[in-house]
Amino acid sequence: MSEFILEAKGLVKRFGRVVALDSADFELKAGEILAVIGDNGAGKSTLIKSLSGAMIPDEGEVLLNGERVMFSSPMAARAAGIETVYQNLALSPALSIADNMFMGREIRKQGFMGRVFRTLDKKTMDKLARDKLSELGLMTIQNIRQPVETLSGGQRQGVAVARAAAFGSRVVILDEPTAALGVKESRKVLDLILGLRERGLPVVLISHNMPHVFEVADRIHIHRLGRRAALINPGDYSMSDAVAIMTGAMTAHAVAA
Amino acid sequence: MSEFILEAKGLVKRFGRVVALDSADFELKAGEILAVIGDNGAGKSTLIKSLSGAMIPDEGEVLLNGERVMFSSPMAARAAGIETVYQNLALSPALSIADNMFMGREIRKQGFMGRVFRTLDKKTMDKLARDKLSELGLMTIQNIRQPVETLSGGQRQGVAVARAAAFGSRVVILDEPTAALGVKESRKVLDLILGLRERGLPVVLISHNMPHVFEVADRIHIHRLGRRAALINPGDYSMSDAVAIMTGAMTAHAVAA
Amino acid sequence: MSKTESSTQGYEGGLSAGSADVAQFAPERRTIVKSIQHALHVNPALIPLFILSLSVAGFGIILGDRFFSPFSLTLILQQVAIVGVVAAAQTLVILTKGIDLSVGAIMVLSSVVMGQFTFRYGFPPELAILCGFAVGALCGLINGVLVAVVKLPPFIVTLGMWQIVLASNFLYSRNETIRSQDIQADAPLLQFFGQSLRFGGAVLTFGVIAMVILVAVLTYVLNNTAWGRHVYAVGDDADAAQLAGVRVKRTLISVYVLSGLICALAGWVLIGRIGSVSPTAGQFTNIESITAVVIGGISLFGGRGSILGALFGALIVGVFGLGLRLMGTDPQWTYLMIGVLIIAAVALDQWIRRVST
């Protein structure tokens, strides 16, 4: 129906006197990696939270495959196949890796115990979690039941990304997944993103790292002062141009689509 | 006496079963920008905390201008002229910018009130804080008494860096000052670092951003598995080599110093 | 600059080889002490269990048969039944990083409602008991909505509710005590939990059995259902849980409502224990339930601990109470000891966490 998998029109979000989103638009095509860049405080996180049900915009609409949707919670968005890795990770430190991977979509035992006593099927969940992690080749976790707080920053980031990659069936959104990561750890995450595209999954990547963005993105959404200032093709613009648009020094000649 | 302003020998720091510093050495020359790079969890933050009194190493010694020092608290290090911007900032969100800038080194009123009642000289502190901030050209803060929590991430980073720059008389240490910053904000911080060197102050910069590091550093300390794997001149090695040393794929031919 | 197939950042060539080690681990040379520490760390309810065993053994040695008899040991169970039930409710709330200061008041109000609805309005006791549960659930619901929806701090919400519920209790009951004899004659169901099974000297009241079943069920639910995992996740980091897809508000409200229901159960057990329905009962239940929870190793910062720990905590207090009373010490020494125990238990817990990380 629509050429866009995920689309937003005229999103507005205010926090008291601050207008974080000021009639923002957004479009994501099937199978592409769309980067979102912008200054600190430009409203990038607010934008993707509005897309993923983590926040409800004051105004505007969100469309999935051309149909209006209104996600009232991250659960609802996930049920629709949209997986998000938030800037602050959203892992529960005291719970295990497996618990975290299946948080909010736990698998119950089959048969009587599961139906009546709602018993969780821990074995299956552990197995699936282990499979997903090694399938993505992201790391070698010895003990899938160890608490997330015992992992290093890089490993945690890995779990969060793996969770999104494992369950995302339509869209995967990543908000600054490499901000605190080292060179090696960042590389792994970028490879993972490229791997997702290969599997045909569209990815939204928020990042302040221009080389990363220009390396992987198919298109770049430039956010400024709460709205989309431009939507560009990395092939048509230099990094320098992108930064200039981001800071308002330049306006894009033509905004794609 | 010594050619090094700040030096450490054989530092060891354990957290339970994790050895974060494993007999680490460190040397900083006068007037230089020394970058410290390394994987996540390599022990960089632990190293600089041991230098700045925020942590007391289990073994090893720290020398300032060739003399053994033992900082028992950040206060002691600061009294010796070492200012640090920690990875997690160390600002009190509910207190004002001025309060934060002078935290731990408040200025008392002169005369009777100050001596007997220990009254703070708020006017002077406000004025000094405003001067420092604008002197460094870091930002235009309207109200020096506004709580830090009302500032954006970039502005907060700015306050922390300004505090260190303003008070550091011997050494300024910055732990990943640009990790969460946008392109524009990062640039400001790098310029500030270059400005410090111009004023003759040596700077220690921890960063995962190779281009940044290679742009500003005079020498690079490569940290790996809790100790210094190499100390290189950015002119002698490529970024690729540095990364290879960091990950253990290569060893440095000659360690400078 | 344009998009390239591979890395734009040339320096990443350095990544090609290299090991994956990050921090080092000291070689594993576990002494027995270390092994114990590790076991305690992995299963925190073992600490109170350990203290419990130690104190039972200690008093057993000092007092011999007087303490170590089936009668005395089951007496401890009877004495902690109410606190144990309430501590289960308290644990649920504390697991979500909350605290419920209104548990004692809800318990008493529910018991008064069960009694007064039977005797003042002539309801059949079954119905009156249901009404008591409804009142408990309602109080919990108010707490839950104020905490989850209005987003007020649980300490303050339940401090306020404590006063409100307790005052309502006194106003509604008109300070009337319903006498045990009357209940026995007209509505023995109210005293259901006072009945007991006897095996030799051992006396197990139905109240004790109810406590044990409750703890078992809640342990199961917390560990083996999605709801249980969500309770831990909400206490661990509510924002993270929300973003991960947990319905945080719903989970919080359900916890407070369940806490209210359990308090109502405690109210029913209370009638069984003291025989009568008395609006002045349970003045110390709040503090005792918190004491049990704390000694039971449940973190006040949420997300860590188990119902079983709270049960052990309550039992420890019960053991010390009875033991010291049988030794004939001034009761004040018991309170002093409990104070020391609270601090010592938490210090031990802290120490174990620190050493074994």
Place this chain on the structure above:
Amino acid sequence: MSKTESSTQGYEGGLSAGSADVAQFAPERRTIVKSIQHALHVNPALIPLFILSLSVAGFGIILGDRFFSPFSLTLILQQVAIVGVVAAAQTLVILTKGIDLSVGAIMVLSSVVMGQFTFRYGFPPELAILCGFAVGALCGLINGVLVAVVKLPPFIVTLGMWQIVLASNFLYSRNETIRSQDIQADAPLLQFFGQSLRFGGAVLTFGVIAMVILVAVLTYVLNNTAWGRHVYAVGDDADAAQLAGVRVKRTLISVYVLSGLICALAGWVLIGRIGSVSPTAGQFTNIESITAVVIGGISLFGGRGSILGALFGALIVGVFGLGLRLMGTDPQWTYLMIGVLIIAAVALDQWIRRVST
């Protein structure tokens, strides 16, 4: 690749121009309501002051002269003097993100020491009073060391200390009450704070004056000395304060010791108020002081609020207490109202913060 003079990251060329705006602010169109909200936000003690004025006015209108007389209004001050003093101690501790459940117990123990050292050992009252202060400080020191050095949660430390101190109090006092008339005859200094100044119908006891002076001094110290700023910084984020160069342990310990000293002062004021020295006094002081602090808008999460707020909080409770009693309502209605007030005050506070950010 080698070091270059200027930026290695070519794309930074784009930075050369461009405005510095980040987020937008909606145009400033402040209505009166908004202005009030803003004022309240900037100075949080205004909220309890506002509630206080409103409730005084309200009861004044309903009750007229009976309430609005110098006598009644100063009676409120007398009734809140002890809670007001203790609430000042409580505020200090809560500002550091702590809580002190032992304040009431420390107060009573100190007063008992003042009395018993005079009457049992024949110390001159001046010295006995000093000993009382020393005991208060010692209790505070233990709390402080356990919190700051052993790093146990304040709630648990002071819960334990509460039991320990209270039990010590009963054990030490041998439950003896010292009669008011004996004190008057032999050591009137102990009743110093019971003396009063009268102006017409107004009665200002020295205890009330002490409370006012204490609040003034602490307000000054918190706002205008480095120590005061450090107290806020420690409560706001202890790790940050430590890294910024605050001696966190020392600050914490000093706060708990000061809290102990203030509780000892409250103990002395208590003797003035009830005339005698009674080990059973002050059973509700803990909860009353916390209530005052909460209604006074001091955040239980530390770092926000003022001593003045706590004073207003105590006064609000006093005004409602007296006002409702004068209206002849059942005293339980007062407790119910206080419960509602606690929740309402915090909800209002939350609302103002939300709207005015």
Place this chain on the structure above:
Amino acid sequence: QDNVLACLITKTDTNPFFVKMKEGAEAKAEELGVELRSYAGRIDGDHESQVQAIESCIADNADGILITASDTSSIVSSVQQARDAGILVIALDTPLDPVDAADATFATDNFLAGELIGQWAAATLGAEAENARIAFLNLTPSQPTVDVLRNQGFMSGFGIDLADPNVIGDESDPRIVGHDVTNGNEEGGRTAMENLLQQDPTINVVHTINEPAAAGAYEALRAVGRENDVLIVSVDGGCPGVQNVIDGVIGATSQQYPLQMAALGIEAIANYAADGTLPEPTEGKDFFDTGVQLVTDAPVDGVPSIDTTEGMELCWG
């Protein structure tokens, strides 16, 4: 034969009355070779601690329990358990509700104690008694028997219509300013007095449940300068209380004899343990009356009393 074991359970161990009672019991126990264990609640009204104490005594195979119950009706089922276990249970000072829930009761005639001070107050006021403004400082919200008996006794002595004599607060006499609870201690006495003074500053008669509460009430009156024109009456007759009568703090007090209650109680347990004999109640009453005398230096016609000199000789504590 084994040692005889007796338990003493008091409401608190801070009220001097119970402190004395404990001392008396200890002395008598020592004399008779009885082993004694004492327990107390944390505050007046702390019912749970008393229940636990009874249970401990059962676990201890005690021969007898002496109890001053905080919650006189709720305690009955625990008492029954003890009796079922073959333990003699004696109520001291405060009768259980119903009285025969205990094997015996050694107590002051609390109604009479109240009646004496009521009569004395009415006679002292004379004609002014018509216009008296009376404040009642009671014990705890649960209205335990002592509280009801003394309160209603006072009213009956003063000439107030009691309505239901088992309930405090259902009277309609306009001279009553109000009732408040004190928990039987000084602080409660002071606050309750202040509260009632606010409702009517012209209060001129104050009934207090016991002498600690009276002392607190006096402080409140002193604070407003009314200590000399208000009549305070009380119950207890402890030495500090009698001293307070001398000092003019209390106008009259009904003296009780706790040492005797305790001694009789211990004796009864010893006898019961020896040969199973049960103590007999006083003729015509459902409890053993340990006696009560009005102590005042301002005697009035028709109300028997002793003066403070004699009161001081008989006082306890």
